[in-house]
Structures are given as structure tokens and as C-alpha cells.
Amino acid sequence: MSRDGRNCFVLTGGPGSGKSTLIEALGSVGFRTVPEAGRSIIREQVAISGRALPWIDPALFAEMMLSRDLQSYERHAGHQEVVFFDRGLPDVMGYLRLLDLPIPDHVRKAVDLHRYHPCVFICPPWPAIFTQDRERKQTREEAELTYEAMIRVYSDCGYRLIEVPRAVVDDRRQFILDAISGALCGSAPIPRC
Numbered sequence: 001m002s003r004d005g006r007n008c009f010v011l012t013g014g015p016g017s018g019k020s021t022l023i024e025a026l027g028s029v030g031f032r033t034v035p036e037a038g039r040s041i042i043r044e045q046v047a048i049s050g051r052a053l054p055w056i057d058p059a060l061f062a063e064m065m066l067s068r069d070l071q072s073y074e075r076h077a078g079h080q081e082v083v084f085f086d087r088g089l090p091d092v093m094g095y096l097r098l099l100d101l102p103i104p105d106h107v108r109k110a111v112d113l114h115r116y117h118p119c120v121f122i123c124p125p126w127p128a129i130f131t132q133d134r135e136r137k138q139t140r141e142e143a144e145l146t147y148e149a150m151i152r153v154y155s156d157c158g159y160r161l162i163e164v165p166r167a168v169v170d171d172r173r174q175f176i177l178d179a180i181s182g183a184l185c186g187s188a189p190i191p192r193c
Contacts, residue, residue, distance in 0.1 A: 004077060005077040005115045005116045006117050007076075007077070007081065007082050008073065008083050008116040008117055009082060009084050009119065009120075009121065009176075009180060010085045010087065010090075010117075010120045011023060011086055011087070011121045011164070012087055012091055012120060012121070012122050012123070012154065013122045013124065013125075013147050013150060014125050014142075014143035014144055014145075014146035014147035014150070015142075015143045015146060016125075016143050017124060017147065018164075018172065019036070019086050020035070020039075021169055022123065022164070022172050022173060022176070023035065025169045026084045026173055026176065027084075031081075031082055031083070031084055032076065032082070032083040032084070033084045033085075034076060034083060034084070034085045036087050037064070037069055037072070038054075038061075040068070041068065042054070045061075052064045058099050062095055062101070062107075065095070066092045066110060069087070069089045069092065073085075073088075073114045073116075077114070088116050089110055089114050089116075090153045090154050090159070091153070092111070093107060093153050094146070094149040094150045094154075097152070097153060111157060112157075117185065118158070118159055118185075119162055119179065119185035120154050120159040120160065120161055120162070121161075121164050121176055122147070122150060122161045122162065123164045124147060124166065125144045125147050162179055164176065
């Protein structure tokens with residue numbers, strides 16, 4: 001059975017849009033944060049020559065992300081303090097949709113049972129800061145398609161998307177803090193997919 005996720009805020013978007021830097025900035029002022037599962041899975045799988053990599057076995061990679069994201073949710077949901085997640089369970093559905101892979105029933109069920117705060121922050125594509133690295137092999141075009149996929153999946157699941165402005169990280173952090181304490185996010189009921 002799932003816990004209450006009203007304290008769990010998701011930051012999503014395409015790769016290279018500044019999500020991880022923003023999560024780190026939120027952590028630097030004392031908030032609990034949960035890093036993106038995908039990057040750590042890629043590092044681990046590369047180190048052991050594993051198959052759960054997006055460029056080798058994307059379905060297995062999605063299963064690994066689902067497992068990590070479920071563990072993170074269960075560890076942090078139900079507590080009083082606010083937690084910021086670098087991606088959430090609906091991102092797994094969005095990833096599968098993006099690749100035209102089937103979405104297994106257990107993924108849908110996980111997304112439906114494990115609900116985050118109804119306001120989800122989405123970081124738009126930002127070509128000026130986009131870079132590729134050993135773990136991020138997507139092109140800018142693929143990053144934009146990922147952003148669009150996340151808009152669709154979170155909207156389909158009933159979340160209210162709030163676009164984070166392209167600005168220096170301190171201003172982005174303040175925008176999110178103002179949103180969670182003010183009228184933008186309020187105390188809306190937790191949606192269902």
C-alpha cells in the first residue's frame with residue numbers, strides 16, 4: 001500500500017534542462033532531495049558491463065528505474081518534511097512512450113498507487129545549458145521530445161504542470177519555494193491517473 005505523497009514534489013523535463021543542478025540547489029538550503037535514478041543506473045551498469053542501459057536494453061533500463069523510484073518514494077512519502085525528486089514514477093511511463101515500447105500493467109499500477117504532490121515542476125528545454133556526457137547521450141532534439149513526452153504523461157495522470165523559468169539557479173530555486181508556499185500549489189487533492 002502506498003503512502004501519502006503530498007510532501008513529495010517532482011522536477012521533470014528533458015535531459016540537460018538544469019533539473020539536477022536545481023535539485024542540488026534545493027538540497028543546499030536544507031531540503032531533502034532524491035537524485036535521478038537513471039544516471040546512477042547507467043554508471044553502475046557501465047561499470048559492470050551490464051545490459052540495463054538505454055542504448056542496449058531500454059525496457060530493462062525502465063524496469064530498473066521503476067524499482068529505484070518505488071524505493072525512493074516509499075522511503076520519503078508520508079513524512080512531514082518536503083522532499084524534491086529529480087524525476088518521478090510517471091517519467092518511466094513517459095520514457096516507454098517516447099520509445100514506442102509497451103507500458104506494462106505493473107508500471108501503470110505503480111504510477112497510479114504512488115502519487116506525488118499534484119503540482120509538478122517541469123524544466124523546459126534550454127539549449128544554452130544543454131550538454132552531452134558519458135551518461136547523457138541524447139541529442140538536443142531528443143531532449144525536446146523527452147520534455148514533450150513528460151508534459152503528456154504527467155498531464156494524462158492528472159498532475160498540474162508548472163514550468164520553471166530559464167534563469168540562474170538561485171532564481172529558479174526561489175521560484176519553486178515561492179510556488180510550494182503560495183497560491184500556485186496550495187493544498188490541492190492528490191490526483192489519480
